[in-house]
Amino acid sequence: MSQDKGVEKERLRLLQKATTEFVPEEDRLLLSGQMEDGERVGLWLTQRLLGRLVQPLLRWVEGRGLERGDPVPRGEILQRFAQQEAQARQQPEQRVQLPKQGGRWLVLAVDMKDRGEYLLLNFRGEGVEPVQLLVDGALLRQWLGIVYGLYRKAEWPLDFWPQWMTNAALPEPVPGLLH
Numbered sequence: 001m002s003q004d005k006g007v008e009k010e011r012l013r014l015l016q017k018a019t020t021e022f023v024p025e026e027d028r029l030l031l032s033g034q035m036e037d038g039e040r041v042g043l044w045l046t047q048r049l050l051g052r053l054v055q056p057l058l059r060w061v062e063g064r065g066l067e068r069g070d071p072v073p074r075g076e077i078l079q080r081f082a083q084q085e086a087q088a089r090q091q092p093e094q095r096v097q098l099p100k101q102g103g104r105w106l107v108l109a110v111d112m113k114d115r116g117e118y119l120l121l122n123f124r125g126e127g128v129e130p131v132q133l134l135v136d137g138a139l140l141r142q143w144l145g146i147v148y149g150l151y152r153k154a155e156w157p158l159d160f161w162p163q164w165m166t167n168a169a170l171p172e173p174v175p176g177l178l179h
Contacts, residue, residue, distance in 0.1 A: 012132045015041075019096040020143065022150040029150055030104070031123075032096040033131065040096060041131055042104035043123050047156050053110050054147065058162060060112070060119055061140050079164035086141035 015033035023030050029050065031043040045053075062079060098104065111122040119140060121133045135143065148165055151158055158166065 013039075013129055015131060015133045017093070017096055018133060018143075020146050020150065022154045024154075027154070029147070029154075031107075032098050033133070034096045035131075040098050040103055042098045043125075043131065044104060044106045046106070047154075049107060049110070050147065050151075051160065054144070055160065056112060057119075057140060057144060058165070060114065061137055061144065076164050076167075079162070080167045083141055083145065083165060086138045087145045089138065090142045090145075 013035055016036050018031055018033040020029055020031050022028075026044065028047065029045040031045055032040065033043065034040050105125040105128045107123045107125055109124045111124065113120040113122070115134075118134055118136050121135070122130050123132070124130045144165065148158075148161055151161070
């Protein structure tokens with residue numbers, strides 16, 4: 001993802017790559033990210049914070065097409081198709097590996113700035129420099145699909161997720177089954 005989309009690079013610590021996983025021992029999600037300079041950081045996301053964050057993210061993505069020029073998908077069925085398309089285009093990438101010690105902090109707040117076709121997420125914690133993630137509609141749909149899958153894995157309540165997201169969820173792969 002290019003970082004010159006009208007964003008002042010000097011002021012921001014933009015994640016170039018990110019991995020999100022559920023850590024059962026912590027009962028939270030860990031967003032492991034890597035900056036352009038190679039610095040790696042781990043952001044702990046609690047269920048409570050995500051419950052407040054996901055709703056506005058869903059509203060933002062519902063109002064956008066998948067790519068520049070795409071029509072805005074409307075209605076339950078079109079939202080589900082748009083979600084499935086974004087998830088199907090997701091390419092496997094190497095996970096961001098964090099150092100064994102340090103580099104992880106608890107996210108206390110996330111600011112969102114609408115930049116037209118992009119959304120800038122500003123993750124803030126106590127006594128640490130904020131970290132930002134710049135996403136377009138398709139990338140945000142992919143990340144929301146990952147977060148939804150991790151909600152299911154964590155057995156957290158799914159009641160606030162929209163029907164189009166729950167219907168779009170791709171099935172878990174069956175071990176040993178080849179296509």
